[in-house]
Amino acid sequence: MILFLLRRFVTMLVTLLIISALVFLIIKLPPGDFLTNQIAELRAQGEADAAAKAEFLIKQYGLDKPVWQQYLVWLGAMPGQNGFSGLLQGDWGWSFEYDRPVTEVVGDSLWLTLVVNIAVVIFIHLISIPIAIYSATRQYSVGDYIATFIGYIGLATPSFLLALILLYYFNRWFGISIGGLFDARFAGQPWTWAKIQSLLAHLIVPTLVIGLAGTAAMIRRMRANLLDELGKQYYVTAKAKGLAPSRALLKYPFRMSLNPFIADIGNLLPHLVSGSVLVSLVLSLPTVGPILLSALKSQDQFLAGFILMFVAVLTVLGMLVSDLLLAWLDPRIRMGGGR
């Protein structure tokens, strides 16, 4: 088990390293950067002093160095202007657009992103497991068809539009204002019970919208897995010997069908994070999504790079958790020490 953990952990670190290189490459792709654009603008306005300051910043962040050196400085593997100070040392860089450290700009939105994504994962499991059991045990019933139909709709509707429409109708029918993650009066307030309640109420629509597509996929896969297991002889024998139907179902086929289900979290997570970024933009949730979009548009490279990295770490960590769960559930993986 320890060997398995170790191997999995090393793989994760290597993956993250490659991802960081990819991320840096991508944010460096567009010609120019925030500072060069700013300098050009300032020169055009004839503000030589400000342009000089921007040029100082370029020196400061080593933006005149070759790209690979910039990458190493950003990562913290090479001494920059302030010595070894990069992602590895916990220094997330400077946002040029806000003229503040990235830490301050992203602030609360990091863990709010986490909250939204965890809520969605819990939602998907709570909803899809019972529905999948229902439609697998009552195959081709009306309920099964309804579940399948809703699943297909969830798969085919662009989530952002669903968000927009739900936003409107929830507001109209239930009087919940849904923009953001809590009422405006709580902005900047310390965390109280009322604020948490407000947060929970505001989480409903985003969770529903982000989770719908994932739920649809989960139900489909889980139903197929369970149907495979239900046709097997051990289940027939268990029933023939007089085991109560619910016990016969939950003790054996259900556990068997859970395996691929947990393995699938790894496939699901990237889609969830994508969905949460998109839906956050429409619902103006204070997650990293809207900040990422504006950072990408203004080429605020350290901010965009950090958020992309954060999102990637989130998925990779999630996949690690799903792998560990799988190893815990399935001795074949645990004992094999890998795949």
Added chain:
Amino acid sequence: MTEVVPLKGHYVNKEPFDPGATEPAGNESESFYRASSWRLMWWKFRRHKVAVAAAAILLAFYLLIPFVEVIAPYNQTKRNGDFIYAPPQPVHLMHEGRFVGPFVYPYKFSFDLENFQRVYTTDTSKPEPIRFFCRGDYYEFWGLVTWNVHLFCPPQNGTLFLLGTDRLGRDMFSRIVYGARISLTIGIVGIAVSFTLGLLFGGLAGYLGGWVDHVIQRMIEILRSLPELPLWLALSAALPANWSPILVFFGITIILGLLDWPGLARAVRSKLLSLREEDFVRAAELMGASKGRIIARHLIPNFMSHLIASATLAIPSMILGETALSFLGLGLRPPVTSWGVLLNEAQNLAAVQLHPWLLFPIVPVVIVVLAFNFMGDGLRDAADPYH
């Protein structure tokens, strides 16, 4: 001809032996055993009624693409300044209990000065019949000839806004029809990119094995663990702002395809690995077939059906991806009309509340995505006709 002498203690039937006599092969099973695998797949696919219906719908959609200019009653850029945010005009058949043929009632426009809203009232006194095969806006057909014949046009001096108009008074129905051209091709072009990459990398990994396989496998794992949308965002933000709309279109499709190939590559690799061990490949090798012949004649046809099925299932995510990117303003840009670009204008709550018809482009998106999913499911079931 010598008489068959029965051996002692053994019974031998004296009748002449006819292998077909004991188990007469019916016409049906005879044709089943002789049919090629593609034919078998077609038979199996045909039994999947929903998939066939979905395929028919898609075929209809794609056949319309070359003729969008003829089908749309207006040009996509035609502005009807007097009819801004006009609601849809329903088509009627009966007027005062009398059959008139398809017609619409004209709009009366007034401005509500209290709420600052445009108010359109229908004037049900005189029906205005829709004209068919008539002359309307001029357009360049296939960039070759200038023409003005439309399948159907608004009534003489009247209007025909089947799905209402947008903020510039442009007919939504016409714009959706024009948008189909881009939205439907983007999936196909994107899948072509991803198919090529998937076939190449999956083929290399499965065929060469060894360290190449290892490197490609890791590459696939890393790409699959990245959330797609933030990467799409970052890549499309990297497209130069001074590119022409057509270049942006190709840029976006390549971005969509670039991140999609790992799934296909993985399928190709595992299929190649399992097929390599099959008896028929061994047989072909023993008979002296060259490697190229084995790959081209035996391996590729065997997994092509699977690949086509998985590619079909990957198209919807590309169409949705384009829609999402354009919706965020990072995808295609206005002179190009796609369903995503149209939805970009329905971004605010005012659209949902006051002009819900602006959300209509969602309907073709859902239909096409569902159709691709159903057809892909049918294809996947049919891809293995021997089960």
